Amino acid sequence: GAVVSQHPSRVICKSGTSVKIECRSLDFQATTMFWYRQFPKKSLMLMATSNEGSKATYEQGVEKDKFLINHASLTLSTLTVTSAHPEDSSFYICSARGSSRVYNEQFFGPGTRLTVL
Amino acid sequence: QKEVEQNSGPLSVPEGAIASLNCTYSDRGSQSFFWYRQYSGKSPELIMSIYSNGDKEDGRFTAQLNKASQYVSLLIRDSQPSDSATYLCAVLDRGSTLGRLYFGRGTQLTVWP
Numbered sequence: 001g002a003v004v005s006q007h008p009s010r011v012i013c014k015s016g017t018s019v020k021i022e023c024r025s026l027d028f029q030a031t032t033m034f035w036y037r038q039f040p041k042k043s044l045m046l047m048a049t050s051n052e053g054s055k056a057t058y059e060q061g062v063e064k065d066k067f068l069i070n071h072a073s074l075t076l077s078t079l080t081v082t083s084a085h086p087e088d089s090s091f092y093i094c095s096a097r098g099s100s101r102v103y104n105e106q107f108f109g110p111g112t113r114l115t116v117l
Numbered sequence: 118q119k120e121v122e123q124n125s126g127p128l129s130v131p132e133g134a135i136a137s138l139n140c141t142y143s144d145r146g147s148q149s150f151f152w153y154r155q156y157s158g159k160s161p162e163l164i165m166s167i168y169s170n171g172d173k174e175d176g177r178f179t180a181q182l183n184k185a186s187q188y189v190s191l192l193i194r195d196s197q198p199s200d201s202a203t204y205l206c207a208v209l210d211r212g213s214t215l216g217r218l219y220f221g222r223g224t225q226l227t228v229w230p
Contacts, residue, residue, distance in 0.1 A: 002163075032215045043222045044161070044205070049215050057215070093160045097216045105151065106207075106218055111160040 003027050004096045006109035013084055014117055021079045021112045023094030029074040030096035034106065035067070038091045050077050084116045119144045121208050123221035132230050136193040140206030140221055143187070149209035150182060150189045151218065156202045165191060196228040 003026040013019055023033055035047045048064075050056040050071035058064045068080040077096075081088055093111040098104065120143040130136045138152075149168050153161035167173045167180040167189065179192040189208075193200055203223040210217040 034217070044220050046217070049217060051215060091160075104216070105163055105166055106216065107163060108153075108160040 002098075002105070002107045004030075004094065004107050004109040006094055006112050008112060009110060010113045010115075012115045012117065015085050016083055019081045019084055019114060021081075021092055021094075021114075023077045023079070023096065023109050025075045025096040025098070025107075028096075028098045030077075030098055031074065032097045033071055033077040034095045034097070035069060035077075035079050036093045036095065038093060038111075040091075044093070047079075081114065084114070086116045089114055089116045119147075119208070119210060119219050121206055121219045121221040123204075123206050123224045125222065125224065127225040127227060129227045129229060130196050132196060132198060132228055134196050134228075136196045136200065136226055136228070138191040138193075138204050138206075138224050138226070140189045140191075141187055142189070142206075142208045142219075144208065144211065145184075145187060146211055147184075147187075147208045148211060150180070151207040151209075152178075152180060152189075152191045153205040153207060153220075154200075154202045155205060155223065161205055193226075196226075198228050198230050201227050 005024045007022045036044045047062045048056045048058045056069035071077040095106045095108045097106045122141045152165040155161045165180040167182045173180045177194045181190045203225045205223045206221040207218040
């Protein structure tokens with residue numbers, strides 16, 4: 001149990017385009033989903049936290065108009081990187097947390113590697 | 118700012134040895150602790166969670182928690198080359214209703230054959 005999927009796993013795009021990343025909890029209901037970014041050999045950086053049906057809570061320094069998060073259902077959250085630029089190239093990872101005693105832990109998706117040319 | 122500190126490593130042990138990974142945290146009231154393993158180029162994978170003082174064993178992994186000392190550790194017995202990865206210590210933010218985790222910077226472990 002506790003499987004989280006992400007799609008796509010890898011994307012290459014031109015500067016100025018928008019990229020949507022999907023995060024799904026496959027076998028549990030995720031009341032909360034988290035979006036992280038990780039640069040090579042660096043620590044995980046939390047970007048935002050989203051609750052189903054609510055607006056996302058962004059960490060300080062993360063532009064909410066650039067990184068649009070939608071948590072439309074208990075199994076799906078999306079991150080849209082708008083007008084992507086080369087400095088947005090990174091490894092984006094979502095995680096999901098359920099509300100039950102068993103799935104109170106945070107489980108990570110496999111990540112999406114974004115390259116902006 | 119709540120802090121989670123890990124011994125920076127890198128840690129290198131021979132195959133079959135015990136690898137010991139340590140973590141301290143700043144929030145004395147923290148209740149929930151997790152160890153994640155992250156292979157190079159991959160996302161973190163939850164390997165252990167611990168909530169009570171003492172030891173918790175799962176296969177070759179043992180997590181140890183001492184809340185009085187604000188210390189949590191992970192022991193890997195009979196280390197294998199496949200255990201070579203970065204190990205992340207995480208602490209649940211008790212002030213967050215959404216279950217936010219604070220992560221340490223990770224300890225890179227290499228197990229050589």
